[in-house]
Amino acid sequence: MKEKVSRRRLLSGAAAVVGATFFGSEASFGQQQETKEADRSGPDGQPFKVSNGPSISTRTQPAWMHPPHPEPGEPGKHYKPVVIPNGSVLPWKLMDGVKVMHLTAEEVNHEFVPASDDNQSLRALCWGFNGQVHGPTIECVEGDRLRIYVTNNLPEATSVHWHAIITPSGMDGVGGLSQKVIEPGETYKYEFTVWQHGTFMYHSHEDEMIQIALGMTGLFIVHPREPEQDPPDRDFAILLHEWRIDVGTRRPNPSEMTDFNVLTMNARAFPGTDPLVVKLGDKVRIRLGNLSPMEHHPIHLHGHAFWVVATDGGAIPEGARWPEATALVPVGSTKTIEFIANNPGDWALHCHMTHHAMNQMGHGLPNMIGVKPGNLNQKAGKILSGFMAMGETGMSDMASMQMPIPKNSVPMVGLATPKGYIGMGGMYTNLKVREKLESYDKDPGWYQDPPGTLATLATNDELQRDLGKLPQTKPMDKSMKDMNM
Numbered sequence: 242m243k244e245k246v247s248r249r250r251l252l253s254g255a256a257a258v259v260g261a262t263f264f265g266s267e268a269s270f271g272q273q274q275e276t277k278e279a280d281r282s283g284p285d286g287q288p289f290k291v292s293n294g295p296s297i298s299t300r301t302q303p304a305w306m307h308p309p310h311p312e313p314g315e316p317g318k319h320y321k322p323v324v325i326p327n328g329s330v331l332p333w334k335l336m337d338g339v340k341v342m343h344l345t346a347e348e349v350n351h352e353f354v355p356a357s358d359d360n361q362s363l364r365a366l367c368w369g370f371n372g373q374v375h376g377p378t379i380e381c382v383e384g385d386r387l388r389i390y391v392t393n394n395l396p397e398a399t400s401v402h403w404h405a406i407i408t409p410s411g412m413d414g415v416g417g418l419s420q421k422v423i424e425p426g427e428t429y430k431y432e433f434t435v436w437q438h439g440t441f442m443y444h445s446h447e448d449e450m451i452q453i454a455l456g457m458t459g460l461f462i463v464h465p466r467e468p469e470q471d472p473p474d475r476d477f478a479i480l481l482h483e484w485r486i487d488v489g490t491r492r493p494n495p496s497e498m499t500d501f502n503v504l505t506m507n508a509r510a511f512p513g514t515d516p517l518v519v520k521l522g523d524k525v526r527i528r529l530g531n532l533s534p535m536e537h538h539p540i541h542l543h544g545h546a547f548w549v550v551a552t553d554g555g556a557i558p559e560g561a562r563w564p565e566a567t568a569l570v571p572v573g574s575t576k577t578i579e580f581i582a583n584n585p586g587d588w589a590l591h592c593h594m595t596h597h598a599m600n601q602m603g604h605g606l607p608n609m610i611g612v613k614p615g616n617l618n619q620k621a622g623k624i625l626s627g628f629m630a631m632g633e634t635g636m637s638d639m640a641s642m643q644m645p646i647p648k649n650s651v652p653m654v655g656l657a658t659p660k661g662y663i664g665m666g667g668m669y670t671n672l673k674v675r676e677k678l679e680s681y682d683k684d685p686g687w688y689q690d691p692p693g694t695l696a697t698l699a700t701n702d703e704l705q706r707d708l709g710k711l712p713q714t715k716p717m718d719k720s721m722k723d724m725n726m
């Protein structure tokens with residue numbers, strides 16, 4: 242059995258020496274495993290085995306207690322690196338079989354939306370790691386031992402928690418509970434072995450309300466030790482967040498509880514998000530994490546249904562996976578989705594909370610639908626900086642208007658395209674599925690629809706031919722009377 246072979250391999254050589262320090266003897270570890278597996282026989286009499294399941298579920302000891310795998314995971318050999326749109330991976334160096342990494346907590350002048358022909362850039366003074374918001378992604382392999390130095394260059398104490406990673410209590414990073422806080426100027430050392438695989442996160446666990454709101458979060462991805470039987474062709478990771486950045490200010494407001502106005506994927510708001518580029522027929526995985534301060538995000542994908550295959554608790558056994566077109570990603574959790582990109586085109590991937598798919602200017606507007614605003618914008622604009630009334634017929638028509646944009650703000654909605662204007666911003670990106678691709682790293686431009694597959698203006702001939710023959714919608718009145726309403 243594959244699993245047992247890998248465990249025996251674990252107990253060989255240098256690993257057994259490390260193991261002995263935890264268990265007194267290497268034998269006790271092996272024996273407990275055998276017993277535990279036998280106890281959990283399946284209906285066919287075979288030992289119960291969760292396919293790619295949570296790696297902790299059949300073990301008697303917490304994951305970190307198991308000795309590190311003798312061979313530290315290497316990209317290209319043990320795993321195919323994850324693609325992090327607009328993000329990066331934390332570099333590491335192997336020293337005596339341990340992967341050594343360094344995170345520096347610091348202030349970052351972060352760009353949420355780069356300037357373009359259509360908009361100025363949106364920036365704010367955030368807190369992050371290694372010059373980035375969010376911090377770089379930690380990527381490793383199940384069985385790796387990690388030594389992570391954390392330097393605090395912030396004006397206040399901090400501490401880093403490895404979210405959903407099973408560590409010794411003293412490595413869990415909760416300031417004042419697990420450890421002393423890292424004072425400004427200090428560097429702390431965390432070291433633990435990761436015997437889980439999946440999509441996890443890390444974040445500040447000191448003065449959480451301030452530090453998480455200012456961006457001190459990151460992804461922590463652990464690849465399985467046993468190579469996946471059907472690995473994805475494209476493996477993306479996206480961390481969700483929400484911010485309150487009042488127009489014209491340069492510091493996100495961490496006191497905000499409900500009214501967030503900049504919604505981000507990997508700390509970029511659309512149109513600042515890079516598209517996810519895939520080839521027709523690719524197996525696609527998207528790892529979604531949410532460390533927003535307050536809100537859950539239902540992330541909806543167009544053109545495809547997908548399987549929810551894992552949470553930050555581990556992989557969902559195949560028979561228990563469920564199909565969705567929208568994955569709800571609660572605060573403090575990850576959801577991993579998979580699908581075959583079998584439908585060529587440009588597909589929206591976005592939070593379905595409508596105020597989360599727009600940028601700053603769309604919020605808190607007077608309701609002007611059905612009202613003629615006249616020159617209200619000019620008049621009110623003199624008194625209220627950044628005032629913009631909603632359009633008479635809604636807001637889409639305002640997007641393309643030449644409105645003066647206040648300093649450090651982006652238009653409330655998206656991006657000009659050959660078909661007009663994408664009426665969304667914020668927590669939004671595009672999945673681009675193409676038959677032919679020059680490169681995964683190059684935006685293939687906008688989709689060219691094959692003949693007969695594009696919604697178009699109906700012709701008079703078509704209207705006369707079809708609409709007169711349709712049955713009329715029955716008025717509600719009669720049925721309402723029947724119901725005594």
Ligand SMILES: [Cu+2]
Nearest residue numbers: 538592594597
């Ligand atoms: Cu949302």
